[in-house]
Amino acid sequence: MKKRYLMAPGPVAVDPHVMSVMSEPLIHHRSPQFSSILTEVRKDLKYLYQTNNDCLIFASSGTGGMEASVANLLSPGDKAICVVAGKFGERWSELCQTYGVETVDINVEWGHAVDPAQVKEALDEHPDAKAVFIQAHETSTGVKHPVEELGRMIADKPDTVFVVDAISALGVYDMKVDEWNLDVVVTGSQKSLSLPPGLAVVSVSEKAWKMAEKAKAPRYYFNFLKERKALARETTAYTPAVSLIIGLGEVLKQFRQMGLENLFAHHRRLSGAVKAAVKAMGLEQFPKDPSEAITVICAPEGVNGQDVVKILREDYGITIAGGQAQLKGKIFRISHYGYLCEWDMIIAVAAVERALNELGHKVPLGSGVAACQEYFANN
Amino acid sequence: MKKRYLMAPGPVAVDPHVMSVMSEPLIHHRSPQFSSILTEVRKDLKYLYQTNNDCLIFASSGTGGMEASVANLLSPGDKAICVVAGKFGERWSELCQTYGVETVDINVEWGHAVDPAQVKEALDEHPDAKAVFIQAHETSTGVKHPVEELGRMIADKPDTVFVVDAISALGVYDMKVDEWNLDVVVTGSQKSLSLPPGLAVVSVSEKAWKMAEKAKAPRYYFNFLKERKALARETTAYTPAVSLIIGLGEVLKQFRQMGLENLFAHHRRLSGAVKAAVKAMGLEQFPKDPSEAITVICAPEGVNGQDVVKILREDYGITIAGGQAQLKGKIFRISHYGYLCEWDMIIAVAAVERALNELGHKVPLGSGVAACQEYFANN
Numbered sequence: 049m050k051k052r053y054l055m056a057p058g059p060v061a062v063d064p065h066v067m068s069v070m071s072e073p074l075i076h077h078r079s080p081q082f083s084s085i086l087t088e089v090r091k092d093l094k095y096l097y098q099t100n101n102d103c104l105i106f107a108s109s110g111t112g113g114m115e116a117s118v119a120n121l122l123s124p125g126d127k128a129i130c131v132v133a134g135k136f137g138e139r140w141s142e143l144c145q146t147y148g149v150e151t152v153d154i155n156v157e158w159g160h161a162v163d164p165a166q167v168k169e170a171l172d173e174h175p176d177a178k179a180v181f182i183q184a185h186e187t188s189t190g191v192k193h194p195v196e197e198l199g200r201m202i203a204d205k206p207d208t209v210f211v212v213d214a215i216s217a218l219g220v221y222d223m224k225v226d227e228w229n230l231d232v233v234v235t236g237s238q239k240s241l242s243l244p245p246g247l248a249v250v251s252v253s254e255k256a257w258k259m260a261e262k263a264k265a266p267r268y269y270f271n272f273l274k275e276r277k278a279l280a281r282e283t284t285a286y287t288p289a290v291s292l293i294i295g296l297g298e299v300l301k302q303f304r305q306m307g308l309e310n311l312f313a314h315h316r317r318l319s320g321a322v323k324a325a326v327k328a329m330g331l332e333q334f335p336k337d338p339s340e341a342i343t344v345i346c347a348p349e350g351v352n353g354q355d356v357v358k359i360l361r362e363d364y365g366i367t368i369a370g371g372q373a374q375l376k377g378k379i380f381r382i383s384h385y386g387y388l389c390e391w392d393m394i395i396a397v398a399a400v401e402r403a404l405n406e407l408g409h410k411v412p413l414g415s416g417v418a419a420c421q422e423y424f425a426n427n
Numbered sequence: 428m429k430k431r432y433l434m435a436p437g438p439v440a441v442d443p444h445v446m447s448v449m450s451e452p453l454i455h456h457r458s459p460q461f462s463s464i465l466t467e468v469r470k471d472l473k474y475l476y477q478t479n480n481d482c483l484i485f486a487s488s489g490t491g492g493m494e495a496s497v498a499n500l501l502s503p504g505d506k507a508i509c510v511v512a513g514k515f516g517e518r519w520s521e522l523c524q525t526y527g528v529e530t531v532d533i534n535v536e537w538g539h540a541v542d543p544a545q546v547k548e549a550l551d552e553h554p555d556a557k558a559v560f561i562q563a564h565e566t567s568t569g570v571k572h573p574v575e576e577l578g579r580m581i582a583d584k585p586d587t588v589f590v591v592d593a594i595s596a597l598g599v600y601d602m603k604v605d606e607w608n609l610d611v612v613v614t615g616s617q618k619s620l621s622l623p624p625g626l627a628v629v630s631v632s633e634k635a636w637k638m639a640e641k642a643k644a645p646r647y648y649f650n651f652l653k654e655r656k657a658l659a660r661e662t663t664a665y666t667p668a669v670s671l672i673i674g675l676g677e678v679l680k681q682f683r684q685m686g687l688e689n690l691f692a693h694h695r696r697l698s699g700a701v702k703a704a705v706k707a708m709g710l711e712q713f714p715k716d717p718s719e720a721i722t723v724i725c726a727p728e729g730v731n732g733q734d735v736v737k738i739l740r741e742d743y744g745i746t747i748a749g750g751q752a753q754l755k756g757k758i759f760r761i762s763h764y765g766y767l768c769e770w771d772m773i774i775a776v777a778a779v780e781r782a783l784n785e786l787g788h789k790v791p792l793g794s795g796v797a798a799c800q801e802y803f804a805n806n
Binding site: 064067076112 | 438440441446447449452486488494498526615625644667671746
């Protein structure tokens with residue numbers, strides 16, 4: 049009778065109704081029936097992205113969408129600025145280097161957001177930079193970068209695009225792609241879209257299309273121009289992940305019914321409650337600039353964060369995430385996106401209370417849960 | 428009460444039991460539970476591939492697996508021989524060119540298999556060719572290429588690898604990857620693996636690994652070396668398509684229970700019955716060297732093949748495929764792989780009989796079905 053709970057920052061829990069829709073008999077990807085679903089999904093993606101830009105869908109994980117952005121915008125020898133404030137920032141820099149792009153890394157201490165002044169300085173020093181790459185939310189540290197401010201700053205540069213990995217941010221909190229001038233925005237299915245992994249979505253602005261037309265990096269499967277042509281014919285360049293796209297259609301329909309404001313408020317509420325619990329338990333959040341997407345908690349003195357993750361998984365049936373790379377053992381992370389509700393947050397906090405006590409770090413049982421309850425009752 | 432049937436050469440019908448397994452609550456990709464599933468799947472893939480080579484799994488469509496093979500084996504300026512006998516042969520050549528590889532195309536008339544002597548000649552003329560690219564089964568024409576003979580021929584060349592797109596062949600008919608020296612073999616989930624699209628699998632021989640270690644084409648998401656490292660840790664380099672891999676495990680378990688011989692005999696039987704029906708209906712097969720994977724039928728004089736496809740889809744709820752590129756309108760294609768049984772073939776043939784009559788091409792009703800019945804009764 050042990051139930052299993054998935055509260056890691058992706059893959060996330062999927063609504064059983066969405067699962068059941070995805071389980072209906074498969075349809076052919078070159079049929080009028082699928083074309084009409086695809087067209088609807090693309091329209092609803094524009095709603096979620098708050099954009100008029102085309103939204104391209106790839107069968108791949110989010111990293112594929114990131115690679116697509118590098119390979120379709122740049123040419124070997126180009127220069128790009130990468131904000132590196134965690135594992136996923138490093139990925140941008142690695143991707144650029146893979147394609148022979150010269151990178152100017154803005155290294156930010158893990159746990160901190162980039163200061164827009166640093167980006168301005170890099171842009172002033174490197175006016176020939178063709179792109180600025182960043183995470184909206186750096187999942188490895190729980191930090192939210194100021195993409196709105198940066199978007200408005202880069203909008204002034206006619207030959208520089210702003211590329212945002214919003215894999216764990218889009219759909220979690222407000223991101224006005226057009227208003228903030230976010231040229232290319234990547235997301236993945238297994239985060240706030242609350243689907244199994246296997247889809248990447250990339251929005252492309254007019255400024256980015258112009259760059260894509262000139263870019264010379266090799267790409268075939270991840271090809272923006274081919275996908276744009278296919279989009280005009282209501283299809284995809286290569287066989288799409290049919291069942292995931294059908295699931296995406298269902299999720300986006302729910303998002304539309306709910307409204308973006310309510311969707312964001314939901315995540316804010318789950319996040320607020322867990323952050324209140326962290327404080328009440330006498331624990332520390334790791335990020336100085338935390339997001340509503342996840343709560344990243346410092347393992348207290350004498351406790352290995354990986355042990356917290358292990359006890360939750362093995363003894364309580366609850367999957368949260370530990371730290372990656374330099375943060376391994378030092379933190380543990382609880383997600384607020386995915387098919388989750390307030391009771392899930394209470395379960396997560398209750399499990400953390402118990403695990404910490406078991407590991408010798410005394411936390412009054414119920415202290416975190418009480419703070420959650422207070423928060424939920426008042427928000 | 429109209430039922431829908433999917434008998435196109437992919438995406439194919441999926442066993443509802445497999446669908447239900449894939450619909451179980453999602454598990455985390457970095458959990459011991461998923462690692463053990465992944466390890467089992469990789470073992471069962473070796474059984475299906477009849478190989479001891481590592482089988483790498485990517486979240487992408489089959490084309491991603493093809494691109495991975497080019498980008499991981501070759502460097503710009505390398506030379507490669509491509510057998511081009513249809514739309515997917517063209518894809519190999521385009522992929523090579525995308526990565527700055529000089530291609531020697533062996534152009535074969537559509538509908539014919541390559542003559543091994545042509546490949547031998549190309550190899551003699553271009554001893555510096557690093558790779559030979561081919562389809563095991565060219566889905567656009569229904570042709571089966573002689574990969575066994577070619578594999579044995581290329582095995583003698585220490586610096587040339589043999590790369591086989593077996594997307595619509597592996598699991599359909601016998602393919603002894605190790606015995607025939609097929610260095611890199613690509614497949615996709617939406618063909619004989621009878622899953623929704625979204626997974627590519629690539630097997631890599633020792634000879635190919637040596638080449639991958641030296642190759643300089645850019646690649647990040649599709650990276651053989653990173654996947655090999657991840658494989659040793661029972662994981663994947665990037666977020667895998669968790670639910671599809673769980674489905675793959677279920678399908679491979681069924682294949683194992685059935686045994687490869689019976690699996691191949693099943694496809695041979697479905698194919699034989701439909702090919703007998705084609706003859707009985709007075710129709711012609713398009714390929715001179717047909718495979719057991721699909722039956723490709725020439726639209727008779729005065730009939731547009733696309734109209735046959737349309738009537739089947741719109742009036743009868745049956746999805747088969749038409750022709751692509753130069754074959755558009757000239758052929759229609761019925762699949763024998765996927766979750767299909769003999770009664771499905773009878774339905775397909777019966778529908779074709781009716782559609783042809785409707786389009787003014789007289790076929791005695793029941794003539795094709797009778798031939799199917801005879802074939803099934805005797806085989």
